[in-house]
Amino acid sequence: MEAEVLINDKGIESESEPGSPLAAFASTVIALDHVHKIYKMGDVEIHALRGVSLQIDKGEFVAIMGASGSGKSTMMNIVGCLDRPSKGRYFLEGQDVSGLSKDDRADIRNRKIGFVFQGFNLLARTSALENVELPMLYLGVKHADRIRRAKEALELVGLGQRLNNMPNQLSGGQQQRVAIARALVNDPSIILADEPTGNLDSRTSIEVMDVFQYLNREQGITIALVTHEPDIAQYATRVVVFKDGKVRRDYAVENRRSARVELENLPANVDDEEEEDEL
């Protein structure tokens, strides 16, 4: 049924093939059903989303693109359960979360969603390990388990040697990897990354994309990544383009880029201390 919605929605150049509707439903992580978002600014109503229907399946790596004001950020806020749709429904792993209370949404964010932001958003003067522990604190995980899982997550992103470093002792790429570790430590249904490479130089961007591709490929983690850079979108498996509050295009990526291969072909950075932490 969700798949049909996708196909029936006019204006979508549906180039992806979700396979049989039943199978797709079983492995669907995100399903938006005619979602609208209307902001009231005084007397003026702003239609940020005008009936978005979108489905993301387990194991997908989706790049969300669009100009600013296209509605992609609003869509990500709704998918991240930071906001609620004004109209329409949102299913997260089959559960209708569009009408949940503030507290319930906090719990959903804690258990099922991992956020990675453009500005890293780590707690200052707090070690990498403690930053990664934070989501587990709010989940109520025991101290010993917290430490163990935080270490594992940091090792997974290649920061096993940087556990006790403060954010200001880490490079931008390392900080973003701490943020990724924090996002995946509660084993979420999906990682939402909002312009994760926006503050990084091109080489570090490739390194961060390498982490995402690794997690997606080896761990089967579902990722939705907002970007306005077409280059970065090429690392994903699928691209969804927003315009004027609607999905304009939705296509599978051809000639997908591999961050791993590109890194191997780049000249080694002589004074790059990150080499030792490489995956």
Added chain:
Amino acid sequence: MNLWVTFKVALSALGRNKMRAALTMLGIIIGVGAVIAMVGVGQGASASIQQQIASLGNNMLYVWSGSQNQGGMRGGSGTAATFVPEDVDAIERECTAVKEASPAVQAGGQLVFGNQNWSPSGRIVGTNEKFPSIRAWPIASGEFFSDADVKTAARVCVLGKTVVDNLFEGADPVGQTIRVRNLPFRVLGVLSSKGQSSFGQDQDDTVIVPYTTEMKKLLSITHIQYAMVSAISPGATFLAQEQITDLLRQRHKLSANQDNDFTIRNLTDVADAANQSSSIMTNLLASIAGVALMVGGIGIMNIMLVSVTERTREIGIRMAIGARSRVIRRQFLIESITLSLVGGIIGVILGVAASIVIANTLKWPTLISPISIIVSVVFSGLVGVIFGYYPAVRAAALDPIDALRYE
């Protein structure tokens, strides 16, 4: 998420900005320190006033025989002949609020020793052996006369310091014999110096003899002029007064329409007035210090509000990764309570230290009561709750999307 974890989160959040935490606490530290020191000074003053009052006697009452007012003959207090030593025995025996009582008579007269003579302004006072205890007036040397001396109307006496100075000129009077109104009396002891009374009278210019001796051998009377009574506690003086009134009216067979033939003077009135003035002083000091504490609390609120604004992003991050609003509220509340409680405890330590310094350098008596310590610590905790609540609510009410976007 349990409270302990929130507590640790709050502590580590405070630990990230130690300088600010310390400065925020400073207001509370000064406030609580001032409360402790000021109340200490006030209570010390109050205690020393009470000590002075107590030196007047132990919760004392004077029962004066009434004025003679019969058949046109009128005289002052102590002239009526209705008050007898048996009344005083009865007062001591039957009034439950009375601890001790002594019959008392007094008369003027000359003392002679060798070629010196002296007429004490405090007169020749006759009492029983309980005088030192009732008046809280210990003996400095020798001893006070005994129960037996009273019973046998022995010619013995105890001298006040001024009398000794004037009659003996430095010689030891104990064991000597002086003439009191021309009768020889053996000196048993000397009273400790009590100085001036609150009315400016020299209390040491007196000689104490057994009341029986004075009644029979000096004055030849069978009634007493007054009685000294001590109540069992400061609060019991009014009860004692009532009980004595009832008893004496009954013993003197006074009908309901007759006036008392005695007057009771209660030294507690004086003590109350003094206590009241010292407690006004304590309250004044405490309220000034309380204002300081209040200012400290507002300081905490101010910093916490700034902190909420400054940490908007942190709050956004915490909310995005799953902290419920109430967890955020609790964290900020615990932060402010921790600041104010720790500040309060440091303040107590400083306040105690300050009052010790005041006691030693200014020679002011200070008294630190455990109650003022407990009250200040509890109050500083409350300051944390009250002034931390609004900032905490502000933090919890933030929208995570706006908070994350906040620059």
